[in-house]
């Protein structure tokens with residue numbers, strides 16, 4: 001537990017949140033600044049950050065809740081689609097440093113657009129060099 005962490009405070013009930021699911025390990029509550037109404041945050045009760053530090057069993061439990069919430073946004077709110085978003089580090093746009101997954105209901109007419117501008121590789125060789133570096137690091141685990 002990190003005493004100054006907002007999500008730890010929510011997990012311990014020291015700060016209010018509009019909860020939609022909780023169990024012994026995982027909590028899900030509404031984001032107070034939703035991209036689209038019904039935007040849920042799924043967090044482990046224990047303080048972990050970034051995602052690479054989360055024990056695999058805990059991450060699996062989190063993702064099972066993400067899956068259930070995604071289904072609930074479709075069945076309960078009538079969402080036409082669902083986005084997942086997960087940020088690690090300020091460079092990635094993370095605001096609260098307690099690992100969390102955004103589960104965002106999407107509607108055909110919700111008007112939200114991700115500012116997603118595609119980049120390019122100089123050539124096939126550059127692309128392969130990048131892939132080789134990633135693949136080697138994945139193998140090292």
Ligand SMILES: [Zn+2]
Pocket residue numbers: 001002005006007008009046047048097098
């Ligand atoms: Zn925390």
